[in-house]
Amino acid sequence: MIEVHKDNFNSEVLEADGLVLVDFWGPKCENCLALMPEIEGLAAKYGDRVKFCKLDTTGNRRLAISQKVLGLPTISFYRKGDKVAELTQDEVTPEAVEAKITELM
Amino acid sequence: MSGQLYDLVIVGGGPAGLAAAIYGARSKLSTILIEKGKPGGQAATTQDMENYPGFSAGTTGPQLMQAFTEHARSFGAEIRRGEVVEIDPGRMTVTTKAGETYAGRAIILAPGAQPRTLGVKGELALRGKGVSYCATCDADFFTDLDVVVVGNGDAAIEEANYLTRFAAKVTIVVIHDEGVLDAAPMLQERALKNPRIEWLWKSVVEEISGDGIVERVIVKNLKTGELTTLSTNGVFIYVGTVPQTGFLKGLVEVDERGYIITNDQMETSAAGIFAAGDARSKYLRQVITAAADGAIAAVAAEKYIFEEEGFRSSVLEEVRPVAVVFWTPMNQECIERISGIERAAGAFPEFKLWKVDTYRNQRVARRYGVTELPTVLVFINGEIVLRLAGSQVQEEVLQEKLAEIAKGVST
Numbered sequence: 001m002i003e004v005h006k007d008n009f010n011s012e013v014l015e016a017d018g019l020v021l022v023d024f025w026g027p028k029c030e031n032c033l034a035l036m037p038e039i040e041g042l043a044a045k046y047g048d049r050v051k052f053c054k055l056d057t058t059g060n061r062r063l064a065i066s067q068k069v070l071g072l073p074t075i076s077f078y079r080k081g082d083k084v085a086e087l088t089q090d091e092v093t094p095e096a097v098e099a100k101i102t103e104l105m
Numbered sequence: 106m107s108g109q110l111y112d113l114v115i116v117g118g119g120p121a122g123l124a125a126a127i128y129g130a131r132s133k134l135s136t137i138l139i140e141k142g143k144p145g146g147q148a149a150t151t152q153d154m155e156n157y158p159g160f161s162a163g164t165t166g167p168q169l170m171q172a173f174t175e176h177a178r179s180f181g182a183e184i185r186r187g188e189v190v191e192i193d194p195g196r197m198t199v200t201t202k203a204g205e206t207y208a209g210r211a212i213i214l215a216p217g218a219q220p221r222t223l224g225v226k227g228e229l230a231l232r233g234k235g236v237s238y239c240a241t242c243d244a245d246f247f248t249d250l251d252v253v254v255v256g257n258g259d260a261a262i263e264e265a266n267y268l269t270r271f272a273a274k275v276t277i278v279v280i281h282d283e284g285v286l287d288a289a290p291m292l293q294e295r296a297l298k299n300p301r302i303e304w305l306w307k308s309v310v311e312e313i314s315g316d317g318i319v320e321r322v323i324v325k326n327l328k329t330g331e332l333t334t335l336s337t338n339g340v341f342i343y344v345g346t347v348p349q350t351g352f353l354k355g356l357v358e359v360d361e362r363g364y365i366i367t368n369d370q371m372e373t374s375a376a377g378i379f380a381a382g383d384a385r386s387k388y389l390r391q392v393i394t395a396a397a398d399g400a401i402a403a404v405a406a407e408k409y410i411f412e413e414e415g416f417r418s419s420v421l422e423e424v425r426p427v428a429v430v431f432w433t434p435m436n437q438e439c440i441e442r443i444s445g446i447e448r449a450a451g452a453f454p455e456f457k458l459w460k461v462d463t464y465r466n467q468r469v470a471r472r473y474g475v476t477e478l479p480t481v482l483v484f485i486n487g488e489i490v491l492r493l494a495g496s497q498v499q500e501e502v503l504q505e506k507l508a509e510i511a512k513g514v515s516t
Contacts, residue, residue, distance in 0.1 A: 070319070071237050
């Protein structure tokens, strides 16, 4: 997974070709830490067709808020610079993320 | 491993489930704990942990839960990620959403509780967009911003204090009259002195709104009925919890609010199924009481496994007739008569004698309706063929009855 932050978010996410998944997480968010290995597993499975990124919101707070992310974990999907889908907090289960990937792919 | 039989299957990895895993695994029970997220439960979502004994300063919820988890693993408890969706009390199996099934000799339910939602307009749509139930998770976002806290119990006031380390201003919306809070006095005192906290008394939040993220709340004053719009960036809601017992679908008895009813041994209404922690109907829901529940449940489950398996293999599955004596050495009458019973049974080598100490094993006695001591029950192929209770239990009477049964068996 590509680590994105305020300096590369535009080039890696908004200007990228195809479908991009961004895992918004933080080191204090227990559910995010539990979810991370599952998302990495999905990255191994779908990585050739979907670009997987993760964004540590600590230090990138303004960027997260600009993307209207104010709660963790949040998994957002982007295509051609637009957010096309989002799963947040309780909705974020490995099964739901995988279902969303296959739906959007 | 899915499909495997464990001694103990624990559903839920908060402090109750983890404590049960520690006690179970340490007693050499093969123990698996199934948790849908990261172990720690609600305790891992509270930063300040000031009242867990032994840690007067300096532990946090996540740290303490990490230590619980490592402790359970150190004794060999297996911790698996999965969301339990079904329990079969007949086969004693637990099935996860992913379709994995685990069988247990005993099951401990520790599913916990989750924050109650307020149920106002905009709350659901703006979850993760400024509406939060976890200050530890989301406080960072609100550095130098304004937030509203709804509620006035321990969690609300404690988390409001925590939020002032980040937010510019924290406004607490309290349903009670000015100065009245449900939180513990020490938490109240700290909050009332905190210059970053403002109070809206006798008020409730009516609506949360904003374009994609929280921008404002509408607050209603209950005394005047007046509605005020308040600009804010976040809303933290702490208005109690609801038990996560929906998946049990009538498996065990629950109270009118859905909390699982147990006795002092954490036994539920279903045999072999125990409950511990916040999901239980109880007086105080804290990490320490959850951990205590877990310890009791694990010890009671261990005893259950030992007694049930012992009784099944030694009595119900025995090929010979079995004379079961319910007695206790705590009772003088029993002590005086036990040797007579032993002599009577000893005269018939075709009978097996099995003693149940009712002081230590109340469950089996209760199941067979044993109310007087001593009581003798004779089982053949798991069926009761003779019952002598209290004063009926005399050496000569017993000898006579056993002789009759022996005669019947041999013909």
